[in-house]
Amino acid sequence: MLQPSDWVYTDTLKEHFMNPKNILQGDNTDEFDGVGMEGNLSCGDQMMVVIKVDKDAEIITDCQWKTYGCASAIASTSILSEMVKGMTLDKAFDISPKDVTKELGGLPENKIHCSVLGDKALRAAINNYFERNGMDDRVRKEKTKVVCQCMNVTDAEIEEAILEGARTFYELQEHTKLGTVCGQCKEEAEELIEKYTHLHFGE
Secondary structure (H helix, E strand, O other), X not given: OOOHHHOOOOHHHXXXXXXXXXXXXXXXXXXXXXXXXXXXXXXXXXXXXXXXXXXXXXXXXXXXXXXXXXXXXXXXXXXXXXXXXXXXXXXXXXXXXXXXXHHHOOOOHHHHHHHHHHHHHHHHHHHHHHHHOOOHHHOOOOOOOEEEOOOOEEHHHHHHHHHOOOOOHHHHHHHHOOOOOOOOOHHHHHHHHHHHHHHHHOO
16 A cells, blocks of 8 residues: 655645645635635546635635645645735735645646646635625636637647646647647647746746
């Protein structure tokens, strides 16, 4: 049986997996000011993040969460929930998976995509707070662009494939079926591979 000591994970990550912080107890979210949900249970990963906010200072005073994800998703969201306490809503919204990974001391490359669920759910919770408080002009939605018209593949799907390990155009095709009809999107797709690989992995 594989022991935690055998994992190729940092001590910080193992600590946040074995003793996760700020887990939401129960299903009642009424006392929270913002609720965000990301993922899909049918795919094995789903994340809920809830926040309490000091409305005058727009600072997050509490952040709790619940997930059905893997060890990396649990550890990533645990440390994220600690990081954002005391942050302004705008600063917390801009936290990236790379920031979370750095705080954990690194993640195995094939697990980087697990750190994405938590920050996406956090952004959804912040947007939910703005919507609840009549600040629709503050809501920031992620805009996607269709890169492959033939297969209707977006830049967001390309980014997800990079996070899951695709590094070449052909690996991207295996993940998304992009460029398998006319191939006109190849140049733009390769530019996005370089962009997202550098953004998330510093390569």
